[in-house]
Structures are given as structure tokens and as C-alpha cells.
Amino acid sequence: MKKIIVSVVLIGALLVGCSAHSNVSYTFNVETGDSIKVELDTSDSDYKLRADGSRFIVNEGDNDIITGIFLTTEMYAQYETAINETGTVLESDGYIFYEYDGEAGTERNILLMVPDSETGVIMGSREDEETVREVYSRLSLTNEK
Secondary structure (H helix, E strand, O other): OHHHHHHHHHHHHHHOOOOOOOOOEEEOOOOOOOOEEEEEEEEOOOEEEEOOOOOEEEOOOEEEEEEEEEEEEEHHHHHHHHHHHHHHHEEEOOOEEEEEOOOEEEEEEEEEOOOOOEEEEEEEEEOOHHHHHHHHHOEEEOOOO
């Protein structure tokens, strides 16, 4: 009987110590011929991921936080040039995180190439820097081809 009680207590302790992990993903067949999987870690958050045609959107409630579109390598190069001319780079470490003052206000955007692919992504947001960083840290993009 003591073994059963100890086992139940240990199992209960393990379950309490474990946190739930959840995510949602979509895979896009993009213009470059790549098959790009966009995955969002939704654990302990109200963030949602949805597909809108060839775009992906991360939202919280009715508020769209980040909208992402896929780019060819040529389009990526054009964005990179424009960022260097008109944007303020906040971070450049495998991706470019930058601010741009546009007609709708300050945008905080991320430009990157999906690893092992011919596909770039630009993600745009009008949210504050901390929110954009938080959402970006929950995203992963991979080439499934």
C-alpha cells in the first residue's frame, strides 16, 4: 500500500512540475518552390496564428501583432537595400530587426531568409519593440522541402 501511495504522489509531483506546451503551424507552398512551415509557440499566451492567402498573421484577440509575407531572393535584396537607406536597424543577427517611420506611424519589422531555402520573409508590425520581440521569439520558420 505504501508503494502505491508513494507512486501516486510521485506521479502527481511530475504532473504539477510539467507545463503544457502547445503550438500551431501552417505550411505554405511559396513562389520560390519552397515549402515553408511557420510555427507559433502558443504556450502560456493568447497568441494565435492564422493564414490569410499567402500571408501569415499572429494576433492576440482582435489585434494583429505581426503580418508576414514571403519574398524571393531578389525581393529580399530590395528590402535590405531600402532598410539600409531609410530604416533604423535595431538588431542584425541572422535577421534584420529595424524600425521605419511610415505614413501609418512607426513600424517595427523583421527581415530574414528562411534557413536552407530560397525564400525570404518580411514581418511587419506597429506594436512596441518588446511585443514584437516576444512574438518573434515564439515563431519558427523552416523549409520542409
